[in-house]
Amino acid sequence: MADKVPVGILGATGMVGQQYVRLLKNHPWFSIAYLAASPKSAGKPYEEAVDGRWHLEDDIPERIRSMPVGVASDVSAAAARCRLVFSAVEMEKSVIAALEEQYAAQGLAVVSNNSAHRWTKDVPMLLPEINHEHLSCISQQRKNRGWEKGLIVVKSNCSIQSYMTPLYALKKAGYVVDRMFVATLQAVSGAGYPGPSSFDMIDNVIPFIGGEEEKSECEPLKILGSVKEGGIDNAALPSITAHCNRVPVVHGHTACVSLGFSGEKPSLSEIEHIWNTFRSEPQELSLPSAPDRPIAYRHERNRPQPRFDRDVDKGMRVTVGRLRHCSLLDIRFVGLHHNTVRGAAGGCVLTAELLKAEGWID
Amino acid sequence: MADKVPVGILGATGMVGQQYVRLLKNHPWFSIAYLAASPKSAGKPYEEAVDGRWHLEDDIPERIRSMPVGVASDVSAAAARCRLVFSAVEMEKSVIAALEEQYAAQGLAVVSNNSAHRWTKDVPMLLPEINHEHLSCISQQRKNRGWEKGLIVVKSNCSIQSYMTPLYALKKAGYVVDRMFVATLQAVSGAGYPGPSSFDMIDNVIPFIGGEEEKSECEPLKILGSVKEGGIDNAALPSITAHCNRVPVVHGHTACVSLGFSGEKPSLSEIEHIWNTFRSEPQELSLPSAPDRPIAYRHERNRPQPRFDRDVDKGMRVTVGRLRHCSLLDIRFVGLHHNTVRGAAGGCVLTAELLKAEGWID
């Protein structure tokens, strides 16, 4: 453990924070050195701080139970103990933005689950299999802000991850997707805890999630963007229209997608081949949390399904199915991913691994 | 009761058949005179035939409990007792088609829930608020087949009814919808009984319903078609692409819809006005089962929702909400209807009322 990078978890008591605790339990490169949450948890042992709201099937790891919880706003406490922090705090957006900058100013790498810095031009919104080369912005980010070792990298909204890697795989193979229709059926865990009331979700669906459609339509353009003068220039395409729904599912976001190509169009069998053979940086580098196969296609006509496909490959794979022609655009398919693993804590741990493997943290 | 039209229910023991029994309980124009089902129910009192599988909150009406159940294939038994039959049998499609013709040949009006005759050119696929004038085909239908008083009218698939009336209201107001994306979140009752296993539906969604996407894309074109030489000529537009999903909801199909206009485009407020003021033949004729308002718009940003909106206006209303612009087509909205009432038994009773009001049955 002596050689592992000491890391901290900000917002350690929440739904995503707990997933970090679980995922980092026996991590080969990182060791949990610090936990922080809101002032009301401060000073308590972690076990006591999450009493009555530990949401995972696994028990709290033995070593973590008695670890005292600090306050997320106490930047120096983290700086004294960690080299990197995972940020999953729940605060006002502007407060989070400022806080994450303070952490970075203290020399910490900040890998954030929050939306506060998603649209900061020199902050990469990373999906490691897609835009790993956006990490090159970090040099400019440091220069812009006078940081020597600190850095901020963020993840995108979880709603888009059921289709972003499949979409990117097609782009990488040379096909241009210019239009996209997406309807999502999203799990309740995506709303944090307690999230939607059971009174509202039993025998019901809610065809609205605040801010989710806007994020689903805009964030892909930054992820697919290119680095220019140390900042991200958004891609112009595809045009996306999203319908986001909350359904009574615990974990696993399902997306029904239609997409259209400009220029050459791949055949269905070619698309399937592209997806099934897709590999990227995390696989090349054999990062510990990388899925063996970032995308896998299932032939059963009624798959993917959240309960049966979300946990495969450590919860880090996107499962696709039902590839068929579309009468308005070109093709249709269904994509699914685990929203609190691939789409949240797991994705951020993978990003941190990439930062380590590429030398951005030492 | 002496003056009421005696009607029969074929498939009276199933999910939809039971809804007919409930809806016709105190009907002002129709009186249940005959019940039929499969041979294994034959001869039993209705109460015994549905023992252990009566699915409604209301009890079996007193008068119906002891009514003996006949066999659906025994056409003459029905002909001796009824003037009209509601057909909701579960058999091979070709068997149903032939059987419904035999009923009509015996002088009975057949109002069918089944898909067997949906694509028979001289058989109207009726959605009373939309294409009531298609009933004029019946004259030709009788001539084609040598029927004097018999007739067959069918209803469409339930999946399309959350958006067909809203779509038609726009057409009636002079706007041409030429493209449409639909993603449905459909209730389990739409699959009949027992339908999907609870093992498959708890904490899960199934992004596939056999045959449903094809029906959702084709049936609207017949409903929006026009009568030509006593048959229905399908409309050419809109082009529709459908993604159909099964979700853990008991009753109520939700549809996320994007649509595009060719030519002039109405404003959002105009659309809302068109929907809220839409009235049609069933309302003009004050048919007993007609909803006061076939379409109603809700302003709450998270409505419609199945559990809260399906039962309004006798379960016969389409509730719409979330009207907003679409970045790919022109507008987006969410529609919802009660699939076993508006989309099945209730819709057929309304059709039968229209047949009676317009003199097709005496």
Added chain:
Amino acid sequence: MADKVPVGILGATGMVGQQYVRLLKNHPWFSIAYLAASPKSAGKPYEEAVDGRWHLEDDIPERIRSMPVGVASDVSAAAARCRLVFSAVEMEKSVIAALEEQYAAQGLAVVSNNSAHRWTKDVPMLLPEINHEHLSCISQQRKNRGWEKGLIVVKSNCSIQSYMTPLYALKKAGYVVDRMFVATLQAVSGAGYPGPSSFDMIDNVIPFIGGEEEKSECEPLKILGSVKEGGIDNAALPSITAHCNRVPVVHGHTACVSLGFSGEKPSLSEIEHIWNTFRSEPQELSLPSAPDRPIAYRHERNRPQPRFDRDVDKGMRVTVGRLRHCSLLDIRFVGLHHNTVRGAAGGCVLTAELLKAEGWID
């Protein structure tokens, strides 16, 4: 409406408060004259105050939409407008207790959903079909406190109402139940709104409800008690042991009950007869909200079930089934009632009707 008793609803925006609004919509004796809630709703029209949290299938009644909402602590505002208030506020127990006394001191009849005064000796805990004669305490209650016209009556916890009326019917028929084992499967609406998180209730049950087992074991003894010197003397029997569980059901508490008799034991068929023929004061007086049959037995071996039996007889009936012998005590059965209607707002409206019919309010 001029002749109706003007009533107020305290806590009008909550889950139970909304049920009052619905139940009193067209009430023949009572008219909603006043609505109150917490300070954050104060001054808003009711429609605005419940925006985004109106939980009922029926729309807000037209007349009520624009009614301004007062503050529950403003006793004089209510006193100026009402003769009776239904209390369903959510506050500290001691604050509620004091507040309800202030309302009564101002001459108002208080019918309370809250537990604050359940154990006040001169306050009847009323279940109208059982202990209507406990209302005689009101004379002493007024004397004790110097109230001229004011009074307080409370209802019991909702968890016990699936078996209290069946239990009492046996007592009334002369049988002494001395021991009782109860396991409940309770609906999420019993916890108010938002109540349990959907994250906790999907694919899960929670075998614990705070304070519920204690209430289930003690409250029956007051309800079955007798009036002595103007206060309630608790009954000594039965001894009850309760296991309370939360299950993913929207409305409807199910109870599995075993009970033992001391002395003579009725046969199963006699018990069924006792239940099916049970009538009490509310039925004799034809109170508007009284169920036609307070208890009804179903013979199907798998009933009662919450979704199918909760709404029968205006949601005011207790449905029982599965009566059979018990190998430890004497008999076993399953009981079910609608917890937010019979067990909350509906039960209180029935109590208010009884107060009116018996001359306690004028």
Added chain:
Amino acid sequence: MADKVPVGILGATGMVGQQYVRLLKNHPWFSIAYLAASPKSAGKPYEEAVDGRWHLEDDIPERIRSMPVGVASDVSAAAARCRLVFSAVEMEKSVIAALEEQYAAQGLAVVSNNSAHRWTKDVPMLLPEINHEHLSCISQQRKNRGWEKGLIVVKSNCSIQSYMTPLYALKKAGYVVDRMFVATLQAVSGAGYPGPSSFDMIDNVIPFIGGEEEKSECEPLKILGSVKEGGIDNAALPSITAHCNRVPVVHGHTACVSLGFSGEKPSLSEIEHIWNTFRSEPQELSLPSAPDRPIAYRHERNRPQPRFDRDVDKGMRVTVGRLRHCSLLDIRFVGLHHNTVRGAAGGCVLTAELLKAEGWID
């Protein structure tokens, strides 16, 4: 693999059969050598036979996909390939009883999930942590039937396993439980596939499971019985009364239990200690499927819960909680186990391991 015991799975395509396939995938002692099911699956590769009804999160193991499926009634096919068969067929009880005897007559060890032989006097109904010494009946069983190497051992109903080990641990510690109330909340997977309809389970509970209460009351007496002249003499105590309910949970049976002692009564803390330190033969022998801790107590006041506790310790542990006094008997608690692992396939694999470890199969 050469040294592993070749085993067969009868009923390999069903819910429990699939669990066997999963659990035996990398088993250190057993190797799947044969799969059998009903005639309609016969001859197909396993993957094809379970097409559209493979219910597990894990994929079908690679080696098993192409394995041809035999017919369960073809005893000689199994005898040629296996030394032991796991029986989870779905047939008439008398047919199963005869078939299992034919397998044993052919020299095979039969470990059965079925109820057919549960009440055969010389057939042990094994719960390995409790009555491992019942295996001594096998000698007499072979003598009675003229079998040389064959044998039959069965498991009990899954409904009782949430409380049988906790109950036995108390007995082993010297305390006599003589009375027991049990109310179960059972998962839908306990009914096999498809099991209850989602139409019946959404927003509902079913307070009835055919035959389950009888099994819950009688089977414990055989398990707690003693071997006498090569057969099992049932225990006389405890007297049990059971209320069995189906709830919308995928896996995991919860039991609310009250129990009474005759003679000395342990304190609550002593009971907790007895449970937490309970170990038995499977733990002593370090059987591969044995849970580290057969029983574990959780202190959180709202545990155990099916979704969070069912999978712990390979799904083989019974989790208990909420230990408290009972006002009718002596103590109350809640127990939970995974019904298709501990209560079905996993329990049978553990039994097979015990047979192997104790030399009943070679």
